Amino acid sequence: MNLTGFIVGLIFTKQSRPSLSVFGAESWLPGLVSIAIMRALAPLVTALITSGKVGSGIGAELGSMRVTEQIDAMEVSGTNPFKFLVCTRVLATTITIPILATFFGVVAVIGGFLNVYVNEGTSWRTFIQQFFEPLTFTDFSASLIKSIVFGFTIGIVGCYQGYYSTKGTEGVGKAANGAVVTAMFLVFIEEIVIVQITSWFR
Amino acid sequence: MEKGKATIDYKNAVIKIHGLEKAFDDYEVLRGIDLELFQGENLVVLGRSGTGKSVLIKIISGLLTPDKGSVEVLGEDISKLNDRQLQALRIRIGFSFQNSALYDSMTVRKNLEFPLVRNRKNITRKEIDTNVESVLEAVGLSQTINQMPSELSGGQRKRIGIARTLILNPEIMLYDEPTAGLDPITCIEINELINEVQQRYKTSSIIITHDLTCAKSTGDRIAMLLDGQFQRQGSFEEVFHTNDARVKPFFDYNFIQ
Numbered sequence: 239m240n241l242t243g244f245i246v247g248l249i250f251t252k253q254s255r256p257s258l259s260v261f262g263a264e265s266w267l268p269g270l271v272s273i274a275i276m277r278a279l280a281p282l283v284t285a286l287i288t289s290g291k292v293g294s295g296i297g298a299e300l301g302s303m304r305v306t307e308q309i310d311a312m313e314v315s316g317t318n319p320f321k322f323l324v325c326t327r328v329l330a331t332t333i334t335i336p337i338l339a340t341f342f343g344v345v346a347v348i349g350g351f352l353n354v355y356v357n358e359g360t361s362w363r364t365f366i367q368q369f370f371e372p373l374t375f376t377d378f379s380a381s382l383i384k385s386i387v388f389g390f391t392i393g394i395v396g397c398y399q400g401y402y403s404t405k406g407t408e409g410v411g412k413a414a415n416g417a418v419v420t421a422m423f424l425v426f427i428e429e430i431v432i433v434q435i436t437s438w439f440r
Numbered sequence: 441m442e443k444g445k446a447t448i449d450y451k452n453a454v455i456k457i458h459g460l461e462k463a464f465d466d467y468e469v470l471r472g473i474d475l476e477l478f479q480g481e482n483l484v485v486l487g488r489s490g491t492g493k494s495v496l497i498k499i500i501s502g503l504l505t506p507d508k509g510s511v512e513v514l515g516e517d518i519s520k521l522n523d524r525q526l527q528a529l530r531i532r533i534g535f536s537f538q539n540s541a542l543y544d545s546m547t548v549r550k551n552l553e554f555p556l557v558r559n560r561k562n563i564t565r566k567e568i569d570t571n572v573e574s575v576l577e578a579v580g581l582s583q584t585i586n587q588m589p590s591e592l593s594g595g596q597r598k599r600i601g602i603a604r605t606l607i608l609n610p611e612i613m614l615y616d617e618p619t620a621g622l623d624p625i626t627c628i629e630i631n632e633l634i635n636e637v638q639q640r641y642k643t644s645s646i647i648i649t650h651d652l653t654c655a656k657s658t659g660d661r662i663a664m665l666l667d668g669q670f671q672r673q674g675s676f677e678e679v680f681h682t683n684d685a686r687v688k689p690f691f692d693y694n695f696i697q
Contacts, residue, residue, distance in 0.1 A: 303543075311541035314501050315555040315608070316531040318523075322558070 242287060243342040246279055247271065247349025255357065264358055268368035271350040276377050280343035282429055285388035288335055289421040293396040296327050297417030300400025301410040309401070324401060328393035335389030336382055343381075380436040387432065388425050395421040447642075448660060449479035454612055454644045455500060460509035462495055469495050471668035473509070477612070477644050482634070484647045484659030486679075488690070491665045493648040494538070497614040500646070501535050502526045514611060531559055534605030534643070538617040540597040542589040548600055549585050552576070555608050575603040578640065579633060595626035602633060606641060613637060613645040619654045631657040652691065664690075 251271050258264050300323060303309050312319040347369065354360045360368075396417040403413035455477035462470040469492035477483050487493050498504040499511060502518050511518050516529055542551050552572045556563055576582045579599040589597060598618060605613065618634060619627040631654050637643055647658055655662055655676060662679045664672040666686050672679045680691045 306539060306544075307537045307541040308543055310498075310503055311535070311537060311543070311604075312554075313503060314530050314533065314535040315558070315604070316527050317555070317558040318527065 239284070239287060239338060239342055240345055242283065243280075243345030244349040246283055246342075247275065247346030247351075248353050249349075250274055250279070250346075251350040251353040255353075265368070267354055267358070268350070268360070268365050269372045271347070271354075272369040272371075272373055273377070275343050275346045275350070276373055276381055278429075278433075280346060281339045281381050281384040281388060282425070284335060284339040284342045284385065285392065285425045286422060288331070288338065288389075289392050289418050289425060292331060293392045293417040293421045294414040296331075296393065296396030297399040297403075298410055298414040300324075300397060301403035301413030302400075304401060304403050305406050305409055320401075324394075324397040327397055328390060331393030331396075332386055332389040335392065336385035339381070339385040339388075374440075376436060376439050380432065380439075384429070384432050387428050391424050391428060392421045395424065448481045452479040453477060454479055454514055455646070456510075456512040457500075458510045460496075460499065460511060461507045462492065462499060462504065463507055468668055470499075470506075473668075473670060475663065475670065477646060479644055480638070480642060482638055482645045482647060482658050482660045484649060484655040484662045485665055486650060486652070486655055486662055486690070487665035488650065492668055493665055494616050496665075497535070497616060497646055497648055501530060501533055501614060531555075531608050532611045534602075534608070534610035534613045536598070536602050536605055536613065536615045536618060538620055540589075540601035542592075542597055542600060542604070544589050546589075547585070548576075548581075548587050548589070548592075551589070551600065552604050552607055555604060559608065571607055575606045578606060578636070579603045593626075595622050595629065598622065598626075598630055599633060602637065606637065609641065610643060613641075613643045615645060615647045615649075617649055617651075618647060619649065619651045624653075627651065627653060628657075630654075634658045650690075 251267060254267060254270055255264060258266055258270070300309070303323070309319045309323070312322060351362060351365050354365055355362075399413040399417040399420065403409040405412075453476040455475070457473055457475040460470050460473040461468070473496065485493050485496065495504060499506050500513060502521075506519070513529060514532055516525070518526065518529070521529060543554065546554065549572055552575060553568055556568055556571060572585070573582065576585060579602055581596055581599050581603070584592060584596060584600065589600070592600065615634065618630050622630065634645065634647065635658055638645060647654065649655055659676060661673065662676050663670045664679055664687055672682065672684070672687060680687065682688060
């Protein structure tokens with residue numbers, strides 16, 4: 239997450255510079271970076287990374303528990319496995335992915351600043367002032383809501399794929415794979431829907 | 441090893457099954473099963489692989505639902521129970537899985553504590569420790585308390601699996617292939633443990649197996665499941681003292697005579 243965030247911030251700034259320099263508008267770079275990171279990149283890239291890492295992990299773990307009858311064992315010992323295994327994991331992803339997205343945003347800002355500092359010599363103070371200037375409350379709240387929705391999706395998809403996996407070891411692989419593919423697909427769909435809804439409030 | 445005398449109450453059936461049918465897609469696994477398990481009895485269900493033995497005990501524990509017929513466990517018709525009632529009933533039933541189904545992310549201690557902590561909300565730390573030590577001692581594996589399931593042998597895993605079910609003091613024990621994949625010495629130890637559990641915890645048990653040594657040493661009664669129905673029931677000798685072409689090969693190929 240550290241490395242990806244830093245590189246995303248750095249590369250995005252670097253790639254945006256030529257377009258702005260045509261109009262002599264390099265000073266808009268911090269504002270452009272802030273909008274891109276806050277509105278889209280931080281929640282989206284965090285969700286994609288965690289779909290691969292956490293979603294597949296949940297899918298494989300629950301899938302393995304299913305095929306080795308550990309979930310059945312929980313059920314027959316009078317425990318509700320759905321509450322114990324699914325609710326806890328969905329809650330965990332829903333809470334932690336917004337935190338991770340915030341962290342990702344901070345690291346991406348540092349990456350962006352480094353590029354701007356090296357090329358334009360902009361100070362940290364000026365960069366931060368320009369960074370927050372175009373942002374509104376809607377941007378922060380939309381980003382937070384997006385991360386929460388993404389976190390819930392990744393958790394619930396991973397759990398569903400694992401909890402209902404069948405066919406032994408093959409099923410565990412399919413559950414892990416299905417968790418990543420389905421979660422990523424849904425994350426993109428949700429991104430489109432939330433961006434559309436947010437634009438009505440802007 | 442011959443089985444010791446158990447106190448069986450033939451007037452009190454803890455499980456009553458009538459006309460039980462179960463199919464998966466077009467394959468009819470159970471075709472009209474009638475069965476009673478009496479208080480204090482060890483009933484062995486014998487049969488070839490794929491005859492629905494495990495399906496039968498999964499239906500009894502509510503893991504699978506029957507297509508037809510009634511299943512009454514400890515006086516409760518399981519098809520009429522809601523989730524909460526079924527959960528309460530399951531605490532009174534112990535289920536020992538074929539592959540032990542130990543939680544592989546937890547130590548032996550945590551595995552044994554799990555059913556207690558989840559089902560007895562006001563239990564103290566001291567009571568938990570006492571119960572864990574007691575069941576571990578009952579299965580003869582006190583030294584494994586801090587080990588992970590991956591560090592245990594097949595026989596030890598079976599014993600810990602049985603200990604985990606015993607910790608809730610079940611009235612009924614369901615054993616799914618308790619000796620499958622074990623060496624002959626460990627099989628004998630597991631058979632002895634099943635008999636010990638019957639005596640010490642006063643359980644009534646259904647033992648699913650195709651191991652005739654296990655059937656002979658643990659069963660008070662044997663039921664032979666063939667073609668989705670019980671074809672023969674009785675003592676070991678009664679079931680196998682036959683020229684029935686469907687039963688005899690099972691005995692001839694399986695048992696060291």
